[in-house]
Amino acid sequence: MTLTESLSLTSNHKQDKILQGAMQVFFRDGYAGTSMDRVAIEAGVSKQTIYSHFHDKESLFKALIEQITIARFHTLFESEELRGEPEQLLRQLAEVYLLKVGEDREYLSLLKIIIAESSRFPEMAKLYYQTVIQRGRYLLSQYFDSHPELGIKDSEATAHIFFGSLVSFVVVQEIIHGKEIMPLPSQNLVDSLIHLIHRNK
Amino acid sequence: MTLTESLSLTSNHKQDKILQGAMQVFFRDGYAGTSMDRVAIEAGVSKQTIYSHFHDKESLFKALIEQITIARFHTLFESEELRGEPEQLLRQLAEVYLLKVGEDREYLSLLKIIIAESSRFPEMAKLYYQTVIQRGRYLLSQYFDSHPELGIKDSEATAHIFFGSLVSFVVVQEIIHGKEIMPLPSQNLVDSLIHLIHRNK
DNA sequence: GTCTATACCGAGATAGAC
DNA sequence: GTCTATCTCGGTATAGAC
Numbered sequence: 001m002t003l004t005e006s007l008s009l010t011s012n013h014k015q016d017k018i019l020q021g022a023m024q025v026f027f028r029d030g031y032a033g034t035s036m037d038r039v040a041i042e043a044g045v046s047k048q049t050i051y052s053h054f055h056d057k058e059s060l061f062k063a064l065i066e067q068i069t070i071a072r073f074h075t076l077f078e079s080e081e082l083r084g085e086p087e088q089l090l091r092q093l094a095e096v097y098l099l100k101v102g103e104d105r106e107y108l109s110l111l112k113i114i115i116a117e118s119s120r121f122p123e124m125a126k127l128y129y130q131t132v133i134q135r136g137r138y139l140l141s142q143y144f145d146s147h148p149e150l151g152i153k154d155s156e157a158t159a160h161i162f163f164g165s166l167v168s169f170v171v172v173q174e175i176i177h178g179k180e181i182m183p184l185p186s187q188n189l190v191d192s193l194i195h196l197i198h199r200n201k
Numbered sequence: 202m203t204l205t206e207s208l209s210l211t212s213n214h215k216q217d218k219i220l221q222g223a224m225q226v227f228f229r230d231g232y233a234g235t236s237m238d239r240v241a242i243e244a245g246v247s248k249q250t251i252y253s254h255f256h257d258k259e260s261l262f263k264a265l266i267e268q269i270t271i272a273r274f275h276t277l278f279e280s281e282e283l284r285g286e287p288e289q290l291l292r293q294l295a296e297v298y299l300l301k302v303g304e305d306r307e308y309l310s311l312l313k314i315i316i317a318e319s320s321r322f323p324e325m326a327k328l329y330y331q332t333v334i335q336r337g338r339y340l341l342s343q344y345f346d347s348h349p350e351l352g353i354k355d356s357e358a359t360a361h362i363f364f365g366s367l368v369s370f371v372v373v374q375e376i377i378h379g380k381e382i383m384p385l386p387s388q389n390l391v392d393s394l395i396h397l398i399h400r401n402k
Numbered sequence: 403g404t405c406t407a408t409a410c411c412g413a414g415a416t417a418g419a420c
Numbered sequence: 421g422t423c424t425a426t427c428t429c430g431g432t433a434t435a436g437a438c
Binding site for chain 4: 035037047048051056057
Binding site: 028029030032033112113115116118119125128129130133134151152153154156157158160161163164165168171172175176177178180181182184188189191193195199 | 229230231232233234313314315316317319320321323326327329330331334335352353354355357358359361362364365366368369370372373376377378379381382383385389390392393394396397398400
């Protein structure tokens with residue numbers, strides 16, 4: 001669920017417009033590079049309207065990041081455990097991630113700003129870690145544990161390798177502009193990843 | 202080689218002081234969050250001295266990132282190909298990376314700011330990609346190709362998995378503050394990585 | 403709550419003495 | 421080349437009318 005979808009479920013119209021505008025500007029220009037004037041223009045409200053909803057720039061930023069993180073990933077908390085045959089499930093998991101996330105500018109921008117502002121806003125980084133990374137890794141490690149035929153010794157570490165490879169691929173290709181220099185086909189990564197984990201088939 | 206070490210080999214004293222100060226401030230506060238006044242204070246020179254060496258803030262930033270990237274990683278260009286028995290060499294490669302990089306604030310800050318400023322300075326991201334990522338991946342893929350007994354189908358993709366797992370681990374632990382919430386022992390990652398790649402021993 | 407107008411400060415960049 | 425002093429603009433945040 002994107003922020004827009006999440007907001008349209010609520011009723012506070014002006015506050016939603018502010019958060020929408022704030023997302024555009026913060027994600028484009030970073031925290032320090034964002035001015036409240038631009039947020040006001042982007043959101044289509046006056047600057048004072050922002051300050052009547054949020055105490056200051058910092059509060060606005062924190063509220064925005066929290067809302068996006070939770071809106072997009074609270075489903076992870078409620079998701080069932082993973083099921084299905086390993087080769088097929090792992091392949092689908094990797095492909096969906098690379099396709100969906102690699103083209104999702106909102107997700108990529110969130111990831112980028114979490115890293116960029118991890119010193120100024122360590123709580124935001126920790127929230128992201130607990131809501132997305134830790135939970136995702138745990139779900140996959142549970143799956144590995146329930147499939148001993150894969151011969152995986154350390155399911156948590158292997159789950160990190162799985163997601164870490166995917167995330168770093170997307171970061172390199174889409175954020176560090178690797179794609180524009182020498183695109184590495186994502187299918188090759190998926191095949192090699194499945195091959196490594198599912199070797200003894 | 203750190204920036205300090207690299208600078209001490211040259212002779213231009215004031216310019217070195219400026220770059221040293223700029224590194225401290227840019228790495229701490231990001232590009233937009235950095236003021237030229239603070240750089241001047243940190244470097245121990247006046248602001249006008251900075252402007253006599255660098256045309257503007259952007260030029261200073263680009264010069265700094267280029268210098269660090271090239272100073273630290275030009276050795277990669279000249280390095281021999283990797284040699285040694287797979288299990289031992291891969292383990293050593295992973296352990297050295299995790300130990301050296303994980304505790305190297307200058308490297309971590311560089312990685313962070315490359316990602317953070319990848320939209321504003323795509324050329325810097327591309328330089329990093331070509332100087333560090335592409336070259337590192339190529340060296341390891343060469344090694345894989347020279348060891349067919351490992352049974353690796355796609356050496357480039359597997360090299361990405363190897364380094365991608367290590368980099369994402371360091372990013373999550375050290376930058377996203379994962380270490381402070383639930384430290385995942387790096388030895389577990391190394392063992393699982395070697396285990397996956399070197400299964401058919 | 404929402405707007406226009408404004409206070410006040412710190413930003414990047416420059417002038418001019420030495 | 422290097423410094424101190426300064427210009428000008430855009431930043432966050434607030435005052436006060438409606």
